Amino acid sequence: MSTLSDLVYAQGLSDAADVEWLHRLAGDCQLLADLAFADIVMWVPTADDSFVAVTHTRPGGAATLFYRDIVGERVRPQWRAQVRSAFLGGQIVDSASPDWFEETPTRVRAVPIVREHPRRGQKPAVIGVLTRHTNLGETRTPSRQQITFNDCADDLFGMVAAGDFPDLSAPTGPRRGAPRASDGLIRLDVDGMATFASPNALSAFNRLGFDDELEGQSLVEVVTDILPEKRQFDESLPLVVTGRAPWRADIEANGVTISLRTIPLRGHGTRIGAIVLCRDVSEMRHQEQELITKDATIREIHHRVKNNLQTVASLLRIQARRTHSDEARDALTQAMRRVSAIAVVHDTLAQGLAQNVDFDEVFQAVLKLVAEVAAAPNTHAHTRTVGRFGTLPSEYATPLALALTELVTNAVEHGLAGKEGDVEIITERTDQKLEVRVRDNGVGLPEGQVGRGLGTQIVRTLIQGELSGSIDWHTLEGQGTEVTIEIPLRYIGLDEA
Template sequence: MSTLSDLVYAQGRASEADVEWLHRLVGDGQLLADLAFADIVVWVPTADDSFIAVAHTRPSGAATLFYRDIVGDRVRPQWRTQIRDAFRDARIVDSASPDWFEETPTRVRAVPIVRAAATAEDPAQVIGVLTRHTNLGETRTPSRQQITFNACADELFEMVASAEFPDLDAPTSPRRGAPRASDGLIRLDVGGMVTFASPNALSAFGRMGFDDELEGESLVEVITRILPDKQEFDETLPVVASGRAPWRTDMEARGVAVSLRAIPLRDRGTRIGAIVLCRDVTEIRHQEQELITKDATIREIHHRVKNNLQTVASLLRIQARRTHSDEAREALTQAMRRVSAIAVVHDTLSEGLAQNVDFDEVFDRVLKLVAEVAAAPSTRAQTHKTGRFGTLPSEYATPLALALTELVTNAVEHGLAGKEGIVEIDASRSEDRLAVRVRDSGVGLPEGQVGRGLGTQIVRTLIQGELGGTIDWHTIVGSGTEVTIDIPLRYIQRASGS
């Protein structure tokens, strides 16, 4: 399915500022749908003076009218005139009589979406139309909460038509734990006094220790009485609780955490009150804290593994220096290098929260290690890396780092033995594969000697056995050796859970 940006840009009539405004409005589409107890559809004009739906939000507290997604559909004939008039005249247009949609009576309201002026050269303008589709088939005597919700929706629709909603001063925040209308809604007047509090809002404040009625109280004073003495709190809390700024903050009392979001209500630039949404996020905060603790524990484990591996590498290095046999010294040096390569991966994992690693960073560090350790005094090797590996899950970063360590080491020690030359490593990544080419400018290996050594066997085991990839050696006497590795990314993505 096309994204909102794709659909809007495809019409050839919108700027980046228009798309950003529509994204912010659609981000609050669920709030508008829940307050209006109706489906909310956003339309933008097309090149042939029609309209196309670019977003649709269904209400969570009422039956939807559209059981099939209409995003990407052109406007239906029965709505075209109403939407066109709202767009052309920059005014809210209500249907004169009930509109029948699939044998269901509905009421349609068309609201022009007006974007605020960005600069003097870019004045406010109508960039689309929002329609509210109310199901009249389920009409019943509205409750006080429904009346209040509808009134809040109407005020927000007026703000949409006057370029006052969405509010660009409202910072974008993570959706996890964001309060919704159904979680708890408090209506404030211009002085910050509570004129309505939904049952869920009362329950949230009751769990924090406030047992009285909220209506008729100053929300700022209520929160002041709830918060424990000497407790530090977000300095934006009073501003949010008074409804003066479109911000979001958290408060905590008696072990209960509540998230608050304020939406100032304005009438042609004059503040007339506010909506404060509240949600009990205690369990969410506990889960987040547990995740943070687990992440810290995992990072500490990686750090300790790295330290232990570096200790093992140091012991191998000391043992190699005290060994009189050249063959034993070489074996210990190679083992030390392999252990050090694994330590680099764990060191990288210990620095971040994710269990994925930027393999380019890992390999750059491994490359320096190999070039310094593998080169003999008579060998002057230069390593050159091109392309990008990208991000890989840790369980694949380790075998790939080891395999490339072996290949570069072989290129330096054998391909360039006693000579000056270059080892080139080229990485090429697409959507479904990772290809790596390692080539040296040495003399090449005679036929029959490729794939006989321990290092080559290790590389085959890592690439074919653990990564499910393929590896191939090409050697031309006098022109060096080239090794190509191909790893299917679908294998990596399945292992990483992506």
């Protein structure tokens, strides 16, 4: 399904500012649908004088009229005149008589979407239309809550038509945990007095320690009495509880956390009150705190592991310097290099703690280490990388980095021993595989034979065993060696670079 931006831009009649406005409004369409107990559809004009649906939101507390999304569809003939009239006239247009949709009586309201021009004095622009589709087949005597919700919806629709909603100055914040109308709603008048509180809203404040009725109370005074003394609170809280700013804040008392979101209401340019949505997010905040604590613990463990690896590498270096046997010194030096490479990869992975990692960043750190450690007397190696590795799962970073460390080290120490030369690491990535070639212009393989040392065994084990890949050594024409590694991406679990 196409995104809102795709559908809007496809019509060729809107700019980036229009799309941003529509996105912000679409983020609150669920609120409008829940308050109006109706389906909400957003329409934008097309080049052929019609309209196309770019969002469709179903109500949470009422039956939907549309069992299938109509996003991407053209406006239906029975709604076209009404939608067009709202778009051209810039006024809310209600259907004169019930509209029948699939044998269900409905009432349709068309609301122009007006974007306030950023420069004062310039006329606001109508950039689309919202339609509210109310199911009349389930009409029954409305409760006081339903009447209040509908009144709030009407106020918001009026603000949409006046260019006062959405408010671009309001913080977007994460959608996870954001309060909805069904979680709890308080209606404030212009003085911040609660004129209505839904049962869920009252229950939420009861859990905070408030044991009276909210209606008729000043929300500022209620919150002030609830908050514990000498405890810091959210600096934006006064703006929220007075209903003067479109903001979000948390109230915490008695081990309970309530998230509040305020939507100031305006009529004909004058503030007339506010809607305050509230939700008990105690468990969610507790889980978030646990995740923060675990994340800090894991980072500390990674830091200590990295330090331990570096300590082991330092001990191996010291032991190698005190060893008189050339063979033992070489073995200890090789072990020190491998441990150092693992420490570098571990340090890079520990910084993000993500499932996937940018392997190009990891490999550059490893390559710098190899160039420093593997340089032998009278050997001058120039390393160069071509192409990109892309994103790889973190669990594959260590074996691949260690295998490439061995190959580059062999190219420097054996292929270019005692001379100046080049080492190239060439990477090609497709949807199916990752191919890496390590090429040098050194002496080449002895009689075309692959070595049988520990380094070669390590590379085979890492590539074939842990990465389910293949590896091939061969001598280049003229001079030098090229090692080709192929890793099927289907084993890695990524299908894109």
